[in-house]
Amino acid sequence: MSNIAVETSGAGTFDMKLEIVVIPVTDVDRAKRFYSELGWRLDIDFKPGDDYRVIQFTPPGSGCSVMFGKNITKAAPGSVQGLYLIVSDIGAARNDLLRRGVEVGEPFHDTGGVFHHADGKCVVSGLNPLRQSYASYASFNDPDGNGWLLQEVTVRLSGDIEVGDPRFTSEVLKAIHPTTPG
Structure with a gap:
């Protein structure tokens, strides 16, 4: 592939x-x-x-x-997983859901970059340390177990992103520019 x-x-x-x-x-x-x-x-x-x-x-x-x-x-029922809700402030969104009585997991990020790995092998507790766009998550389920992910996006990807742009993780940049080192 x-x-x-x-x-x-x-x-x-x-x-x-x-x-x-x-x-x-x-x-x-x-x-x-x-x-x-x-x-x-x-x-x-x-x-x-x-x-x-x-x-x-x-x-x-x-x-x-x-x-x-x-x-x-x-x-x-419960078989749909990986439904993304894009939010500009994951902390505020998570707090709002908690206030509404929804059980939302702690924030996490993935050392692999833009999308988290479903196997959990690269998942690290806490927000992305640099708060880079597309890199912080929190999850919750509906009563049947359908899985939702909050993903913090503060800056949208565009076609003019250059290697080294600090707004995005290195994995995002590699996806855009496959020849990016690292």
């Missing part, structure tokens, strides 16, 4: 937006209470009969929503 990004011709000729992520839950009303208590906007609660229900919530500031309900997915 190559680590080289491939540019496609015609990219940007039309919008293609991620709109909804379906998450599997056991108890629809329990999930509705949980996501409501997060402070997310309830967009729809549609129940045309006893065998079908759709609930949609949107996190504050997000262009993408989550949807769950009855008979909308065959996935096992």
Whole structure:
């Protein structure tokens, strides 16, 4: 497998937006209470009969929503992992969730860089020491075990990032410039 990004011709000729992520839950009303208590906007609660229900919530500031309900997915409850919520201040976001009664893990960072390793081998407790963008995380689960990650992003990646830019981890820079030493 190559680590080289491939540019496609015609990219940007039309919008293609991620709109909804379906998450599997056991108890629809329990999930509705949980996501409501997060402070997310309830967009729809549609129940045309006893065998079908759709609930949609949107996190504050997000262009993408989550949807769950009855008979909308065959996935096992709790099987969706690695749902990223991007925040500008991970401490403030974590404190807000804790205040709302959500069990949020302690902040962590990954010595490997931009995305944490799911196997946990490179995970270190605490915020990224330099507070570099894309490098600090905290995690929580919904009542069914669907896994969420808060990721602190203070500066967005762009195509003009140069090697040595102190705003990003060396791993981010290597992803952009594969020839970066280190």
